[in-house]
Amino acid sequence: MAEFTLRLRRYDPESGDAPYWEEHTVDLEPHRSVLEGILQAKDRFDGSIGIRCSCRAAICGSCGVRINGQPDLACHTHLGRAEKRSKDGVIEVEPMGNMPVIKDLIVDMEAVHWKKIRRVTPWLIAKQPVPEREYIVPRESMVDVTQSMACIQCGACVSDCLSMEVDPEFIGPAALAKAYRFVGDPRDDQHFERLKDLAEDPHGIYDCTHCFQCISACPKGVAPMNQIMRLRRRAGNDFKIEDRNNGERHEHAFASLIKQYGLLAEAEILPRSYGGDTPLAKFKPSAAAELASSLPSIAKALLRRKVTPAAVLKPHRLARQDLGQIKRIYDEVEGREERAEFNIYISGKDEDR
Numbered sequence: 001m002a003e004f005t006l007r008l009r010r011y012d013p014e015s016g017d018a019p020y021w022e023e024h025t026v027d028l029e030p031h032r033s034v035l036e037g038i039l040q041a042k043d044r045f046d047g048s049i050g051i052r053c054s055c056r057a058a059i060c061g062s063c064g065v066r067i068n069g070q071p072d073l074a075c076h077t078h079l080g081r082a083e084k085r086s087k088d089g090v091i092e093v094e095p096m097g098n099m100p101v102i103k104d105l106i107v108d109m110e111a112v113h114w115k116k117i118r119r120v121t122p123w124l125i126a127k128q129p130v131p132e133r134e135y136i137v138p139r140e141s142m143v144d145v146t147q148s149m150a151c152i153q154c155g156a157c158v159s160d161c162l163s164m165e166v167d168p169e170f171i172g173p174a175a176l177a178k179a180y181r182f183v184g185d186p187r188d189d190q191h192f193e194r195l196k197d198l199a200e201d202p203h204g205i206y207d208c209t210h211c212f213q214c215i216s217a218c219p220k221g222v223a224p225m226n227q228i229m230r231l232r233r234r235a236g237n238d239f240k241i242e243d244r245n246n247g248e249r250h251e252h253a254f255a256s257l258i259k260q261y262g263l264l265a266e267a268e269i270l271p272r273s274y275g276g277d278t279p280l281a282k283f284k285p286s287a288a289a290e291l292a293s294s295l296p297s298i299a300k301a302l303l304r305r306k307v308t309p310a311a312v313l314k315p316h317r318l319a320r321q322d323l324g325q326i327k328r329i330y331d332e333v334e335g336r337e338e339r340a341e342f343n344i345y346i347s348g349k350d351e352d353r
């Protein structure tokens with residue numbers, strides 16, 4: 001048995017009072033969970049502490065909170081480990097981010113998370129005619145969607161999504177991972193329609209900024225960002241969907257710049273997104289019109305020195321031998337007859353096979 005001090009964020013929006021921190025000391029073995037610590041504090045000191053939980057076994061997804069600033073499941077985090085990771089020996093527990101607080105550690109999942117899940121039509125739209133007996137699905141197809149099926153809807157990824165912080169309308173990591181579950185399923189009849197919808201939505205698949213936060217936040221290894229990238233590859237490469245948000249063209253421009261210079265040339269990214277994958281893109285009349293519409297962003301980039309006139313005239317590039325290595329990667333990937341989607345979730349590390 002050991003003593004652990006929990007610092008809990010308390011807030012009751014209905015009271016009109018500001019949020020505050022409250023400390024309680026509990027005694028439990030270090031391998032017991034933070035959730036058990038909170039429940040002991042609730043039992044012994046203050047029955048009004050708000051926390052949501054059910055399975056206590058990392059299955060139901062109810063107990064998502066932030067522990068020492070990181071989203072996690074309270075029932076899946078050992079007290080001993082949480083204490084080691086705390087900044088001052090006190091385990092800090094607060095509600096998840098990007099969702100309104102209902103009370104203390106309970107957030108309104110309905111207002112954000114579930115609303116977004118419903119947005120992606122989270123059920124199978126079966127191909128017709130429905131077979132008399134069961135659908136036969138190739139094993140590889142199910143392996144492909146197993147990672148997104150592992151989601152327990154805890155909301156940890158939503159809590160930490162940086163895009164959602166800036167754009168609360170962003171469909172978000174959990175819902176987009178759920179969308180891939182159906183786009184990757186051969187029994188579903190609406191792959192194109194689903195992808196077109198998610199590509200054309202200004203808050204859809206191209207609104208993700210690849211920050212990796214959802215990957216580190218997810219307690220189930222769903223890697224939502226990877227599912228979003230799969231949706232983009234299906235939309236852009238397989239269905240050739242060119243969205244009106246310029247997402248697909250922007251991605252191509254990005255890839256072509258890295259191939260040419262080995263580094264991102266910020267001054268070229270907009271002209272190439274609008275005019276195509278060459279340094280002359282900016283002189284295309286169609287690109288000029290779109291560039292004119294982006295003048296406020298261009299002015300901001302110049303003011304913040306993200307783009308300088310010198311960089312426009314002479315983009316920075318890697319040394320010749322390093323650039324050669326980058327080009328070899330492109331040749332290898334582009335030379336493949338088929339795109340390979342690895343599901344690390346299922347296949348594990350090479351040595352495990």
Ligand code: SF4
Nearest residue numbers: 161208209211212214
């Ligand atoms: S990678 Fe994309 S979806 Fe994931 S947290 Fe970052 S912005 Fe959000």
Ligand code: SF4
Nearest residue numbers: 151152154155157218
């Ligand atoms: S993807 Fe992971 S973090 Fe996000 S809701 Fe599902 S299980 Fe939770």
Ligand code: FES
Nearest residue numbers: 054056061063075
């Ligand atoms: S209580 Fe079910 S996941 Fe924690």
